[in-house]
Amino acid sequence: MKRHLRFVSLFILTTFAAAAALAQNDGNAILKKVEATLNAPKDRVAIMSMKLIDKNGNVKNRVVKIYQKGDDKRLIRFLKPADVKGVGLLVLSDNEMWLYMPAFHKIRRIASHTKNENFMGTDFTYDDMAQTKYSEKYTARVLQQSPDSIKLELTPKPGADVNYSKLVMVVDPHNWVPKRVEFYDKSGSLKKILTNSRVAKVDGYWTVQEMTMQDVQAKHKTVLTLSDVKHDTGLANSVFTKRFLRRSE
């Protein structure tokens, strides 16, 4: 009987371990699909409107023009409001970011200590703005699966330089676009929720046209709306340079 019990326990453990490994493998594979979907266009140019809404409902507006190429290069330039017009952010990787401040006539490299700061008052950090490949820093496992959604838990890989203890991502399996991402701070408390609302195909690519980042601790949120989206315009690498960052548009 005792031997029989030992066998059953071993069987259960092995089954759970295998299931966990499978879930993890599936999770990583799903995460790769998500990234492949989000980063599918060769390049993207769009106007992004940002509404910064505080807990009293007061609204501040920002408008940026965003250039993206592949899954690493981004250039963001502020068009509004007037007091930050011309400010630009160049991202070549999560370790290579530069900020151009026209008032000072200078481009400044952003050190990693700044990456967890809110980007120009929004609820997105510099790191969030640079993040295009979660799989480089996180390991994903499936928490729940249904025909309409897959819930993943993303935990940081050993040694990964991230500001969150985990992310919980709900993916739409029909288009492989995240519907919602929860960001948990280092103490394990829910910090922010990203909700992707309007998702549509633009130039044949699934594109999130409206997303809301809500800081549940600060009771503040930022709503991003994309317009004038263009894909595969043949953006040159020269756009993603300090030369172009400094250039007037």
Added chain:
Amino acid sequence: MFRYRSLVLGWIVLALAFTALARAQVSLNGYVKTDVRARIKGNHRLTWNENRLDLKLKAHLSDRAVLTAESWVRSFGFPTAARLEDLRYRDRRAVLPWSVDLREAYVDFYGFLFSNLDVRVGKQRIAWGTADKINPTDNLNPKDFEDPLDFGRKLPVNALRATAYAGDWSLEAVYVPAFTPAVLPPPEWRLGQEATLPLPPGVQVVGSKNTLVLPPQTVKDGANLGFKISGTLAGYDVSASYVYTRDDMPLATSVVFEPTSQTTGVVSTRLSFPRYHVFGADLAGEFHGVGVWAEAAAFVPTGEILTTIVLPTQQGLVTTSEVALKKQAFVKYVLGGDYTFANGLYLNGQFVHGFYGERGRDNLQDYLMLAVEKRFLHDEVKLRLGGAAQARSLSDATDNYTWIAFPELSYYPVDNVELVLGAYTIHARGETTLAGFAGNDEVYAKIKVSF
């Protein structure tokens, strides 16, 4: 007839300019700023009264040419009316002083002749260096000390600037055809100690006059030239530069006591602007998560500058000479770093060797600058506490020092509006470069509305 032709020509130029602008994609931005300051001590005298309209025009003449112009229209200062007639005069400047200042006006040509060459022509600011506000390698624009709170401000100059790009690297060449001296600080914000003349007992100075000897505006004497190579090396942004320039702050070449009686006289000073070769280098990056920067410049005077001194002695007027500037290189440098803690507290510190106006290896002093900053309510409120300290040397730091503290509170209630309330308090003892600031403690209030 000539006047008539000029008028017609002027109108044609204006019409052409407006036609070009009408076709171009034009944007007009700027801000309105009000800045009022008052002394903390004494009778709380107002020291600053400025209303500034900043207008920045950008016209995209084509994909490869952009015109930028920025001007300040200012109502600045206090009434200077001294006679009844000043109040009646049609030009009301004695009552309401105002000015217009063309800050920048230049055209950018992108891909000029070659795809990897950009050219900027016109009145412009050429900001070199990685340090905060104090940049030893930034020597192509003269200093503008008008505002003691804005001590990094420089005067834009007419220049031709060409930048060639190759991958991560760029080579910049700048030619500034004319010499422009610095705008010096008001007397109560003077840098350094006032020189005292060794006069015999009973002899008094009853007046002073000075003559500035500006260099001839020729290629040899008036022009400045600069080259800079910039790029990325081992994760750091680096640059090396060379500038052939002229000191924008004057140096006395003669001090002559001119007797007006047996016991009195007037001191007559002649001042000129020494030439330098300046070799600079800077870097910026991060070290173990801390943002770091370093910037240094070696100033090599092209010649020794002697000051001729004529002073009365018991034997009558005697002429001597002193070396005002040796033909010997001296190095100014800044080392700095910044860090943002997990709670959002931002810390910035700089060590500065050699301040504005300090020349010669033996005259460079050391300064420590620190700032702590914290933002609240999603960047709606910013609290900054800055400080600067100077000691002539560590050994006599208790006898010769200056320290300045400047707390500042900024509030951004709605988009494009900034309200600032701040103060600075200055403590000095003995002889230091900043000792002249002592007693100038002030509070200030500013409002800036951008559009």
